Amino acid sequence: xxxxxxxxxxxxxxxxxxxxxxxxxxxxxxxxxxxxxxxxxxxxxxxxxxxxxxxxxxxxxxxxxxxxxxxxxxxxxxxxxxxxxxxxxxxxxxxxxxxxxxxxxxxxxxxxxxxxxxxxxxxxxxxxxxxxxxxxxxxxxxxxxxxxxxxxxxxxxxxxxxxxxxxxxxxxxxxxxxxxxxxxxxxxxxxxxxxxxxxxxxxxxxxxxxxxxxxxxxxxxxxxxxxxxxxxxxxxxxxxxxxxxxxxxxxxxxxxxxxxxxxxxxxxxxxxxxxxxxxxxxxxxxxxxxxxxxxxxxxxxxxxxxxxxxxxxxxxxxxxxxxxxxxxxxxxxxxxxxxxxxxxxxxxxxxxxxxxxxxxxxxxxxxxxxxxxxxxxxxxxxxxxxx
Amino acid sequence: xxxxxxxxxxxxxxxxxxxxxxxxxxxxxxxxxxxxxxxxxxxxxxxxxxxxxxxxxxxxxxxxxxxxxxxxxxxxxxxxxxxxxxxxxxxxxxxxxxxxxxxxxxxxxxxxxxxxxxxxxxxxxxxxxxxxxxxxxxxxxxxxxxxxxxxxxxxxxxxxxxxxxxxxxxxxxxxxxxxxxxxxxxxxxxxxxxxxxxxxxxxxxxxxxxxxxxxxxxxxxxxxxxxxxxxxxxxxxxxxxxxxxxxxxxxxxxxxxxxxxxxxxxxxxxxxxxxxxxxxxxxxxxxxxxxxxxxxxxxxxxxxxxxxxxxxxxxxxxxxxxxxxxxxxxxxxxxxxxxxxxxxxxxxxxxxxxxxxxxxxxxxxxxxxxxxxxxxxxxxxxxxxxx
Numbered sequence: 001x002x003x004x005x006x007x008x009x010x011x012x013x014x015x016x017x018x019x020x021x022x023x024x025x026x027x028x029x030x031x032x033x034x035x036x037x038x039x040x041x042x043x044x045x046x047x048x049x050x051x052x053x054x055x056x057x058x059x060x061x062x063x064x065x066x067x068x069x070x071x072x073x074x075x076x077x078x079x080x081x082x083x084x085x086x087x088x089x090x091x092x093x094x095x096x097x098x099x100x101x102x103x104x105x106x107x108x109x110x111x112x113x114x115x116x117x118x119x120x121x122x123x124x125x126x127x128x129x130x131x132x133x134x135x136x137x138x139x140x141x142x143x144x145x146x147x148x149x150x151x152x153x154x155x156x157x158x159x160x161x162x163x164x165x166x167x168x169x170x171x172x173x174x175x176x177x178x179x180x181x182x183x184x185x186x187x188x189x190x191x192x193x194x195x196x197x198x199x200x201x202x203x204x205x206x207x208x209x210x211x212x213x214x215x216x217x218x219x220x221x222x223x224x225x226x227x228x229x230x231x232x233x234x235x236x237x238x239x240x241x242x243x244x245x246x247x248x249x250x251x252x253x254x255x256x257x258x259x260x261x262x263x264x265x266x267x268x269x270x271x272x273x274x275x276x277x278x279x280x281x282x283x284x285x286x287x288x289x290x291x292x293x294x295x296x297x298x299x300x301x302x303x304x305x306x307x308x309x310x311x312x313x314x315x316x317x318x319x320x321x322x323x324x325x326x327x328x329x330x331x332x333x334x335x336x337x338x339x340x341x342x343x344x345x346x347x348x349x350x351x352x353x354x355x356x357x358x359x360x361x362x363x364x365x366x367x368x369x370x371x372x373x374x375x376x377x378x379x380x381x382x383x384x385x386x387x
Numbered sequence: 388x389x390x391x392x393x394x395x396x397x398x399x400x401x402x403x404x405x406x407x408x409x410x411x412x413x414x415x416x417x418x419x420x421x422x423x424x425x426x427x428x429x430x431x432x433x434x435x436x437x438x439x440x441x442x443x444x445x446x447x448x449x450x451x452x453x454x455x456x457x458x459x460x461x462x463x464x465x466x467x468x469x470x471x472x473x474x475x476x477x478x479x480x481x482x483x484x485x486x487x488x489x490x491x492x493x494x495x496x497x498x499x500x501x502x503x504x505x506x507x508x509x510x511x512x513x514x515x516x517x518x519x520x521x522x523x524x525x526x527x528x529x530x531x532x533x534x535x536x537x538x539x540x541x542x543x544x545x546x547x548x549x550x551x552x553x554x555x556x557x558x559x560x561x562x563x564x565x566x567x568x569x570x571x572x573x574x575x576x577x578x579x580x581x582x583x584x585x586x587x588x589x590x591x592x593x594x595x596x597x598x599x600x601x602x603x604x605x606x607x608x609x610x611x612x613x614x615x616x617x618x619x620x621x622x623x624x625x626x627x628x629x630x631x632x633x634x635x636x637x638x639x640x641x642x643x644x645x646x647x648x649x650x651x652x653x654x655x656x657x658x659x660x661x662x663x664x665x666x667x668x669x670x671x672x673x674x675x676x677x678x679x680x681x682x683x684x685x686x687x688x689x690x691x692x693x694x695x696x697x698x699x700x701x702x703x704x705x706x707x708x709x710x711x712x713x714x715x716x717x718x719x720x721x722x723x724x725x726x727x728x729x730x731x732x733x734x735x736x737x738x739x740x741x742x743x744x745x746x747x748x749x750x751x752x753x754x755x756x757x758x759x760x761x762x763x764x765x766x767x768x769x770x771x772x773x774x
Contacts, residue, residue, distance in 0.1 A: 039724050039726060040717070040720070040721070041728040042728075043726065043727055043728065044727040044731070045728060046708065046728060046731055046732060046735075047712065068724060069695070069716075069720045073695070073696060077696070077698055077716060078698075082698075083716065083717055084717055308460070309460060309463065309464070311464055311465075311469075325434065325435075325472045326471075326472045327464075327470070329456075329460075329464060329470065330470055330472060333427070333456045333470075334426075334427075336455070337455060339428050340430055340431040340727055340731075341428040341429075341430065341432060341433060343727060344431070344727075344731070348433075
């Protein structure tokens with residue numbers, strides 16, 4: 001580990017920003033995309049693959065790691081970096097999103113959330129305090145505060161009550177984070193990364209006034225960075241873009257801005273255009289396993305019979321391992337045959353596409369040509385799968 | 388493609404041989420182990436992984452490729468090398484072993500075997516001639532002649548009749564191979580690798596007199612190389628070693644000797660000691676997916692609770708990617724969680740172990756120290772899993 005947490009904007013182009021996010025496990029150049037390694041591995045890849053792709057940070061899920069193998073075991077191994085053998089930055093979510101997705105199996109009260117494990121039905125409880133402690137055990141470089149995430153659509157009154165609870169939880173989560181940072185002995189288990197940062201989460205669904213309150217109050221609590229939560233939950237894409245634009249414009253200029261759980265490649269471009277610095281999303285990895293490849297012209301479904309004898313690569317301009325070595329015909333065959341290698345090759349391609357898009361955006365911002373990049377991107381990319 | 392097929396022994400140490408097997412897609416240093424890529428991919432790995440491990444040849448299965456995507460499609464793509472994007476040597480089996488394993492779903496007659504696909508129940512037929520044509524379409528560097536494989540135990544009379552049928556089939560298979568080599572237009576589909584070699588297969592179960600007849604007659608037909616088939620089918624290991632010793636000693640000295648479908652690491656050492664040059668086996672890959680890791684001291688089961696907090700690598704002396712980067716605890720966790728990456732990491736380790744053992748044997752033969760290698764190997768390796 002080296003150095004403390006910091007963030008600095010190095011270049012601007014309109015509302016778009018390029019910057020450097022320094023963490024105890026190294027620097028992340030922004031705008032950045034963190035591939036999702038839910039349970040401590042990016043599904044179907046080795047860490048070597050992920051590093052070769054140029055990923056500078058991965059996301060891991062507190063909910064899954066808490067249930068198995070448990071933060072105690074990971075803490076005793078020296079933290080998540082040591083346990084999984086990954087020495088670059090790690091961001092952990094708070095577990096909130098997964099817990100709220102459990103439906104019948106969770107019960108929310110003012111103190112926190114009780115829920116039953118999807119693995120064995122065992123009873124667990126997450127609170128703003130325990131989510132901070134668990135993440136202290138994991139020792140991620142960026143921990144997220146425990147929040148309540150609303151679904152879409154949601155009444156304004158419900159969204160307001162939820163946002164206000166999120167603020168109360170944010171205060172408690174921040175207090176706990178600071179207390180254990182100052183006195184690690186207070187932490188349940190072992191605090192494994194003294195340089196850990198904690199980000200606040202802005203909620204308020206699609207209501208600008210709620211988002212404004214959430215933003216103002218979250219910033220007044222004070223975190224090392226700020227995230228926009230509660231988007232990509234079913235709202236129309238234009239609504240999402242509007243919320244991102246309005247919220248990002250009011251977020252502190254000096255801190256990193258993270259849009260959680262989003263999205264399709266064009267969503268990343270539009271969100272960077274609105275001032276977002278950091279993303280994570282399961283789309284490139286999950287869709288890869290389902291046979292969807294993202295290309296410069298848009299998503300394609302590798303299952304289609306039209307590719308059975310197509311000896312061209314998925315994207316002739318793509319420089320990823322898969323496109324440089326394999327044909328649509330072979331990838332289709334492997335997918336239809338159910339070979340694990342299909343998931344690996346598709347995932348390599350999709351993550352490359354995401355990371356390459358981020359690198360192109362960063363270069364464009366640095367060179368002051370982001371608007372022309374954005375136009376060219378939309379001229380070729382269509383999010384509608386080819387029929 | 389470059390060069391024609393040839394084999395030469397370069398070093399000897401007792402009955403053990405080191406040699407070079409030249410094929411249209413490059414040289415294989417023997418003794419060699421070919422990882423199994425049943426359907427055109429080594430399960431859970433990319434070709435890049437396989438090359439990094441140092442594999443100089445892979446095996447692919449004619450039965451599986453015939454059923455899906457079919458040799459016609461592969462032929463139109465330019466052959467198996469082009470279709471799967473692998474430019475090193477490929478060996479294909481004849482499909483016989485898989486077909487005979489189908490039990491109720493196959494019917495054998497003097498002409499060949501009729502069988503129903505395990506995928507969709509469709510009716511297919513393999514004969515010595517069609518097996519040669521299919522492999523000509525695939526364009527593997529080494530094709531195997533179509534043989535009948537007996538189970539164990541089997542009466543001597545049954546073994547004799549089967550061995551004699553295998554000889555009649557070998558004559559027909561060789562005649563077809565030579566005919567389409569001389570006039571590719573005779574071949575059903577496209578002959579994609581004019582430099583393809585064809586190996587004969589010695590049968591005869593565990594009966595020395597039958598093995599001797601099979602060997603003599605197969606050699607008198609004349610192939611580019613010879614394989615010992617019908618072993619590793621349930622016979623005691625000492626019986627297998629005896630058959631290998633007696634057969635190998637009578638095999639042509641100038642041609643490559645291939646022991647099909649074998650075995651555990653100690654089987655490879657004992658078979659090289661008896662004069663075998665080439666191996667393939669699903670054990671390292673299949674066992675990896677089942678959580679069995681092969682180490683210098685023997686196999687271990689990664690599932691065991693004893694590894695839950697063991698932060699050591701599977702084999703501290705192993706230089707593979709998995710052992711250099713990951714702990715038993717992480718590998719156990721990934722396996723128990725059902726993560727695909729567990730299969731990849733375990734497979735990387737097991738194939739490395741096999742290929743590393745082959746390289747050590749080759750070095751020992753070259754330096755004239757094979758016997759001391761063999762003794763040291765057995766001093767540390769026990770094939771019985773640790774309890």
